[in-house]
Amino acid sequence: MAWKKTALAWIAGLTLAAGSLTAVAQQAGTQFVGITGYRVGPYGANGAAFFGGFTDYLQLVNARDGGINGVKLSWEECETEYNTAKGVECYERLKARADTGPTAIHPMSTGITYALLDKAPADQVPLITFGYGRTDATDGRVFPWVFPLMSNYWDAATAIIKFIADKEGGEGGLKGKKIVLLYHDSAYGKEPHAVLEAEAKRRGFDLEMIPVPHPGNEQQSQWLQIRRIRPDWVILWGWGVMNATAIQTAQKVGFPRDRMVGNWWAGSEIDTEAAGPAAKGYYAASLNLAGKKFPVVQDIEKIVYGKLNVGGDPKLIGTVLWNRGVAAAMFTLEAVRTAQAKYGKKPMNGAQVRWGLEHLDLSAKRLQKLGFGAMLPPIKVSCENHGGSGEVRFQQWDGSAWQAASDWMKGDSALVHRMIEESAAKYAAEKGIKPACLGG
């Protein structure tokens, strides 16, 4: 038994040593970024692309620019496996890693986001939920620490309806049509229900909502129901294996793929390549453009993968989710830069980063300068609107790559705005929150 005690002592000692080394690194004046990522498990492929792009951008900024205004970046990634309990555990670990906290957390999971909603304000840690999470958190007066940047699920749902309406001949084109929402049976999958019901009522189409139990690798009965309903369009609100299975099963029951529109978590190469030829013609919304034509992507390829040789899987460069990860990292760092303009060129804490996020202004010119060009639409955040543009772009899979199927477009902004205000006010009443802007 003596050897066991010795081994345990060594393990404990090494763990403590590793912890203190990280702490020393933070004292040296770096901006520490805590990453609750996932690269293994059921959604590992999606996470590997997103967090691959995220960390590649951090590497680039350190190597090319020497950090942000001379403040170097350091980071630590904790594996959540897309599991809410592990996500919370990672958050707790990362928030204590540096005096300035983890900068901002990207939970990359609606479940983890919900679990952190109460913790983040108490710990003064901003949550950036880029295209996911709780939609009404867009109201920064009620959710001052949450930033559903760019577009939220209700923007996506109304934009998808508008896209379909355009295909059906315009504003009144959906009257009498049938639309099925095939959704992941989870908090994420249920987010668009209310807004789609409102759209169905307003535009006069029949809406059927069919859940798919996790993980969604068997959808025979759902698609037979769809075959019986004979809808004009199917909206796919899936994640992971559910997406490829839905596309494959659509082919199996003879439903045309060019009458299917996925949301932006059902529109990556991971979904379409796994489905093979069945995916040809399939539409999906997107938060960002894919491809390698953007200068920032070329810089990463040249510096991070070429010169430094510290990048991840080169096959992921320029894919939808990898580019989204690069954009997510950029949002975090630009919030730090914005905060530095007010608080000084030093590592920023959570409260300062929150201020930076609330004053984030990424104009087309600024995005151009950062090397993103047309990858993203311009974003301006305010206290009242923690989201941003609300714009979405549609793409269509041509069998080997995503092709643009629309320009950047908005859904029903007025409806979304009204529903966000109502829902946020209800949440504030439940929690006893007095809506107000936090200020600096």
Add this chain to the structure above:
Amino acid sequence: MQFFFEVLIGGLLAGVMYSLVALGFVLIYKASGVFNFAQGSMVFFAALTYVGLQEKFGLPGWAVFGLTLAVMVVLGIAIERVVLRPLVNQPQITLFMATIGLAFFIEGLAQVIWGTQVRRLDLGLQDEPIAMLMDRFNMLVSKFDVVAAVVAGLLVAVLAVFFNRTRIGRALRAVADDHQAALAVGIPLKQIWAIVWSVAGFVALVAGLMWGARNGVQFALTFVALKALPVLILGGFESVLGAIVGGLIIGASEKLAEVYLGPHLGGGIEGWFAYVMALLFLLVRPEGLFGEKHIDRV
């Protein structure tokens, strides 16, 4: 009525896909009395190794199949040497716990070797309706599912012959009944276990190819094991035939339930409906439809 039959046939064929996975469990249970929690992980490992080798060497399908089979045999032998051999004569719960550890290890190993990317597996078979049935009867039956049913039928035939007509098969059954008695009459327990784990690896490879061709080869393949559990409870843990019949019953009933009961219960019920059926069945016939009744002297 036509829709009912479509759902029923679709369910029966989906059930065959579950049976393909359940067969691997049955094999190990028959030979060692152990419920192999790692069977789903083996399905994932086999499919990922197949596409990984195909990508790396660009060999024809049959050659990659052979190579992957060799890898699964090596894995089976390694499991026997490292995990099972030290646990001979230990309580079955110990062996079961060992397979839980093994499941996580195999999942991790597969991802370390081949990465986490989703890969397409093309067996040259599209998952689309049979045109003749569609044109004549407007009846939807998938080509892919029919091929899967034929493959499962062949597997059952081969395994039935293996267990009932070969010396190794009979030895396997003796080992399952009593490790010590089998050793006492000269049955080489270690080789037998290595063989059965290798055969389970072969079954995992076939199941992995069929499921991988349908959904892409990705981590979610490990979840197909969850679909096999109610099949086993219903069919019996020791019966190859039970795995098939159980699969058919579970497949058909969960699809019919989802389509006809689901809308009244909020939908998405097929995830748990099969388990409810299995639980109810346990109350009536604990050994399953084709399982052996155990009478222990106390």
